[in-house]
Amino acid sequence: MHLHRYEKIWLMLGAGGLALFIVLLCVNAFAMGMAPPSNMEMIDPEKVTETPPFDKPGLKQVGDNEYDAYMTAFAFGFAPTKMEIPVGATVNFHVTSPDVIHGFQIPETNINFMVLPGHISSATHTFDEPGEYLILCNEYCGAGHQVMATTIIVK
Amino acid sequence: MVIARKIDDTLPHVPVQRSAARLSLAYVWVAYIAFGLAAVAGMVQGMVRGGIMELPSWTNYYQILTAHGVLMALIFTTYFIVGFIFSGVARTTGGSLHGAALKFGWAGWILMTLGTLMAVVTILMNEASVLYTFYAPLKASPYFYIGSALLVVGSWLAGFGVFASYRKWKRENKGKTSPLFLYMGVTTYILWITATIPVAVEVLFQLIPWSLGLVPTINVMLSRTLFWFFGHPLVYFWLLPAYMAWYVCLPRIIGGHVFSDSLSRLAFICLLLFSIPVGFHHQLMEPGISPAWKMIHVTLTLIVVIPSLMTAFSMFAIFETTGRKKGGVGLFGWFKKLPWTDVRFFAPFVGMLFFIPGGAGGIINASNQINAVVHNTIWVTGHFHITVGAAVALTFFGVSFWLIPALTGRQLTKTANRMGMVQTVFWAVGMFLMSLAMHAMGLQGAPRRTDYTTYMDHPLALGWMDYQRVMAFGGGLLFVSAILLIAILLYLTFYAPKGNTEYPIAETETTQEVPKILERWPVWIGLVAFLIILAYGYPIMQQIQHQAPGSPPFVTW
Numbered sequence: 210m211h212l213h214r215y216e217k218i219w220l221m222l223g224a225g226g227l228a229l230f231i232v233l234l235c236v237n238a239f240a241m242g243m244a245p246p247s248n249m250e251m252i253d254p255e256k257v258t259e260t261p262p263f264d265k266p267g268l269k270q271v272g273d274n275e276y277d278a279y280m281t282a283f284a285f286g287f288a289p290t291k292m293e294i295p296v297g298a299t300v301n302f303h304v305t306s307p308d309v310i311h312g313f314q315i316p317e318t319n320i321n322f323m324v325l326p327g328h329i330s331s332a333t334h335t336f337d338e339p340g341e342y343l344i345l346c347n348e349y350c351g352a353g354h355q356v357m358a359t360t361i362i363v364k
Numbered sequence: 365m366v367i368a369r370k371i372d373d374t375l376p377h378v379p380v381q382r383s384a385a386r387l388s389l390a391y392v393w394v395a396y397i398a399f400g401l402a403a404v405a406g407m408v409q410g411m412v413r414g415g416i417m418e419l420p421s422w423t424n425y426y427q428i429l430t431a432h433g434v435l436m437a438l439i440f441t442t443y444f445i446v447g448f449i450f451s452g453v454a455r456t457t458g459g460s461l462h463g464a465a466l467k468f469g470w471a472g473w474i475l476m477t478l479g480t481l482m483a484v485v486t487i488l489m490n491e492a493s494v495l496y497t498f499y500a501p502l503k504a505s506p507y508f509y510i511g512s513a514l515l516v517v518g519s520w521l522a523g524f525g526v527f528a529s530y531r532k533w534k535r536e537n538k539g540k541t542s543p544l545f546l547y548m549g550v551t552t553y554i555l556w557i558t559a560t561i562p563v564a565v566e567v568l569f570q571l572i573p574w575s576l577g578l579v580p581t582i583n584v585m586l587s588r589t590l591f592w593f594f595g596h597p598l599v600y601f602w603l604l605p606a607y608m609a610w611y612v613c614l615p616r617i618i619g620g621h622v623f624s625d626s627l628s629r630l631a632f633i634c635l636l637l638f639s640i641p642v643g644f645h646h647q648l649m650e651p652g653i654s655p656a657w658k659m660i661h662v663t664l665t666l667i668v669v670i671p672s673l674m675t676a677f678s679m680f681a682i683f684e685t686t687g688r689k690k691g692g693v694g695l696f697g698w699f700k701k702l703p704w705t706d707v708r709f710f711a712p713f714v715g716m717l718f719f720i721p722g723g724a725g726g727i728i729n730a731s732n733q734i735n736a737v738v739h740n741t742i743w744v745t746g747h748f749h750i751t752v753g754a755a756v757a758l759t760f761f762g763v764s765f766w767l768i769p770a771l772t773g774r775q776l777t778k779t780a781n782r783m784g785m786v787q788t789v790f791w792a793v794g795m796f797l798m799s800l801a802m803h804a805m806g807l808q809g810a811p812r813r814t815d816y817t818t819y820m821d822h823p824l825a826l827g828w829m830d831y832q833r834v835m836a837f838g839g840g841l842l843f844v845s846a847i848l849l850i851a852i853l854l855y856l857t858f859y860a861p862k863g864n865t866e867y868p869i870a871e872t873e874t875t876q877e878v879p880k881i882l883e884r885w886p887v888w889i890g891l892v893a894f895l896i897i898l899a900y901g902y903p904i905m906q907q908i909q910h911q912a913p914g915s916p917p918f919v920t921w
Contacts, residue, residue: 210626216677223673231663234731243733244655245648253913284920309918310499310584312740313385316809316824323650325584326501327912330651336767344821347740347811349495351502351620351920355817 246322246332254326255305257281265270268292268300275299278361282311282324285353293362299335300361301314311357312347336363379867384454385771387469389857391447394477395440396853402435403846404447410798410839413816414832416482419546425815426493426921427537433496434487437752439480442515444760445605446472449549451767452608453529456543456868461525462532468525472518479514482507493921495813497595498571500587506575513567516560523553539574541878544625545612545869549657551632552604554885558892559597559640566590574917581914584650592643593910596665598640602752604632606759610679613763616868618710620686623678625872629882631678634671637891638664641739641899648741652912657903658732664899665730672723673809679716707784708776708868711762716793718754720761725803743806745813746799754795758899760787761849766865775863778854783852798838805831 212220238244257263264281266288269277272325278300281288294300304313304324311324315334322330346357380388405428411417412425419425450469454461461469485507486492492508530550533542542550566587574582611628615621622628644653644661687698703709725747728734738744765784769776773795806812810828819825 210630210877211624212627213624213681216627216674216681219677220670223669227666227669230727230731231666234662234733235659237733238655238659245658245736246651247653247658248651249654250651251912254915255913261410284918308677309501309915309920312811314740314809314811321649321736321739321741323647323740325588325652325912326915327584328651330515331764341822343809343819344826345819347520347810347814348499349426349502349813351430351918352426352493353920354426354813355815358819358822360822 218329219310231346238310243257246330248329248331250329250331251327252305252309252329254305257305260354265328268294271301272299276301278302280304280313282306282313282346282357284308284311284351285346285357287357287359290359291362292359293364296339296363297335298363299333301331301333303331305329310348311342311350314347315342315344318342321347336361339363351364375738379459379770379864380451380454381460383466384450384459387466387473388447388454389768389771390473391443391450392764392771393857394473394480395443395447397762397910398435398439398443398480398849400846400850402432403843404442405432406436407839407843410836413814414836415829416833416836418816424490424493424921426492426495427487429813430493430495431484431487434483437496441602441752441756442519443603444764445552446476446519447528447592448605448760448763448767449523449552449608451771451867452545452612452869453526453549456545457529457533458868461529464528464532465525466519468528472521472525473515475518475521477518479511479516479518482511482514484511486511490921497591499591500571500582500584501915501918503575503919506572509567509575510570513564513572515569516564516567517809518559520557523557526550526553541625542852542883543869544622544628545608547629547883548604548608548612548632550885551629551636552601552608553888554892555597555604555636555639556601558889558896559594559601562590563594566594570824580671581916583907583911584915585912586904588647588650589643589900589904589907590916592646593640594643595646596642597639599748599752600635602633602756606712606715606756607632607635607675609759609763610675610716612870614679614709614712614867615682615686615870617706618683618686618703618764619690620682620870620874622870623681623685625876626878626882627674627678627768629878631671631674633882633888634674634709636888637895638668638671640892640893642730643900644903645732645735648732648735652907653903656731657899659791661897662732664732664895666727669723669727705781705785707781707788708762708766711765711788712759712784714788715755715762718750718758718792718795722751722755726751738806740812741806742802742810742812746802746806749795749807750799754799756794758791761788761791763833764849764853765856766868768853769860769865770867772857772860773862774856774860774865776865778859780852780855780860783848787845787848787852790841790848794838794841794845796842797839798835798842801831801834801838805835 306324306326314321320334342361344359486505492504494504496501573579642661642665644658645665684698687701690701692698692701
């Protein structure tokens with residue numbers, strides 16, 4: 210099969226760029242620990258409200274300025290509704306759903322994941338800037354999807 | 365009624381014979397009816413989200429969003445593609461379809477239309493406001509799922525029709541290389557049938573029994589994996605027919621030749637191989653799938669860059685060689701020699717331009733860390749509006765401008781051509797404004813698929829409102845363009861003067877050797893199967909063996 214000389218150069222540049230890009234992605238993911246949120250824990254969606262720690266959603270201090278936030282995402286809101294943390298706090302979010310699929314996103318941060326019934330999603334973020342951060346549901350979950358939001362206050 | 369006037373069948377010079385032309389037009393017109401309804405839904409959505417209008421109490425945003433998604437992304441595209449491929453197969457295999465192909469074609473049309481009606485009626489009754497991704501455990505009416513299954517099965521029958529034509533051609537032309545268009549049509553249907561098997565499994569064995577109440581719960585993770593097994597090749601099913609028009613029809617329109625027969629075929633084979641085993645890149649942000657499996661899918665996804673680069677090279681090679689042959693000199697002189705006032709060239713060309721940022725955005729979406737910034741934001745909506753809604757749709761429009769008159773035995777008049785140019789410009793400007801606003805807003809975190817909201821007047825969300833107005837304005841331009849398009853197509857079907865319109869099929873300039881291996885289907889299908897088992901075998905086994913507790917159905921709208 211004949212391949213034009215320019216096309217060979219073009220494809221070699223393309224393939225080289227692609228190889229470099231994939232290597233960088235792998236280094237990021239596995240050497241630098243920036244893998245996507247892929248938590249494997251499971252939970253019975255019909256028993257979320259009686260399974261600790263999701264029976265009492267809220268913040269738990271686990272270290273020097275580090276917190277575990279156990280939250281539920283349901284049609285159409287998040288629990289707990291009010292969370293306050295000091296500036297510089299690291300928060301490990303653990304979120305699950307007792308009903309349908311929801312999204313969990315904090316704009317202006319890298320926190321953005323799906324909340325599936327039956328699974329516990331988690332991701333970590335350090336809040337270095339004070340402010341009132343919006344937490345919103347970004348996966349369609351029903352008629353009140355657009356009101357499903359809460360905030361986390363960083364002081 | 366004028367609309368019901370019969371398509372003229374007295375003209376002898378129709379390049380595709382009447383029986384095949386009728387079948388093809390039946391598909392194309394259902395496509396455009398769906399397109400018109402979807403365009404109305406789309407415009408309303410833009411205005412609601414932009415805060416310009418409110419919906420009456422008998423409907424809601426998500427119902428209209430479901431209608432827009434299903435009609436535009438599933439019905440318009442599938443019908444148009446089936447109709448276009450049938451016409452091209454007839455054109456390149458002697459002008460007609462044989463009995464078996466016609467029978468499969470009409471049986472497919474009937475099943476698909478039945479399915480479409482079922483799905484649309486349940487959406488209109490607000491019993492299926494689950495969006496076109498129908499993620500469990502949102503539960504639609506069982507008729508919605510049955511309708512979707514009929515749509516898929518109907519499209520398989522159409523594919524069998526094309527396979528039958530291919531086999532007949534091969535039998536009658538032993539040892540010869542098949543026509544390029546036919547080859548590409550076969551590849552497209554192999555991709556489509558492979559891709560739709562898992563979604564058929566999801567619908568038949570998971571969703572239908574569960575929505576009928578025969579089983580209490582559903583394995584949500586497995587349903588998502590099966591859906592996205594289908595969901596990504598779906599976008600290649602939209603893209604491949606557009607590529608067929610680019611590789612085979614466009615060179616003829618500009619007066620050139622196919623750049624390379626074997627490379628065109630190879631590009632299609634690569635797209636077939638690397639579009640299916642990649643679904644986890646749509647599930648990067650969810651729990652229950654390990655990062656290693658996500659990375660395998662990301663890598664396989666990105667390899668698709670290679671056939672895309674081959675296509676880009678071929679297109680511009682055709683443009684340049686043709687332009688030079690027409691007397692274009694200097695580095696870019698050939699560019700001026702292209703037929704810029706011919707809508708059959710102009711519309712797909714504008715589509716190609718949209719595909720450049722579209723492809724770049726696709727690389728961003730597929731990259732597993734960067735995806736966290738844009739996942740489920742309206743950036744994604746912007747992305748697929750410039751790929752499917754612009755690159756593919758503009759190509760389909762450009763094809764329709766010659767396909768419909770060629771099939772009805774009418775002429776693409778100067779006026780119709782000029783109106784088509786205007787329509788293309790409206791579509792391009794509307795899509796540019798709308799998707800630019802969507803991309804910008806998505807980077808700031810604005811979610812996709814949501815009704816008008818300011819999140820209790822949160823300052824960040826209030827800052828998105830200006831973009832949403834630009835989005836609505838772009839949507840308005842798109843709606844005007846859609847109306848204009850339907851008017852032109854009605855004219856070309858029923859009112860344009862009778863005459864001949866060419867069905868453009870280009871050939872290579874010299875005889876080219878095509879490696880035999882490219883037509884050894886068992887090899888390619890085997891490779892597809894191998895890649896699928898590699899990418900999905902273990903994860904799906906895991907999802908069945910170690911599944912999360914199941915979910916009961918919910919109706920939350």
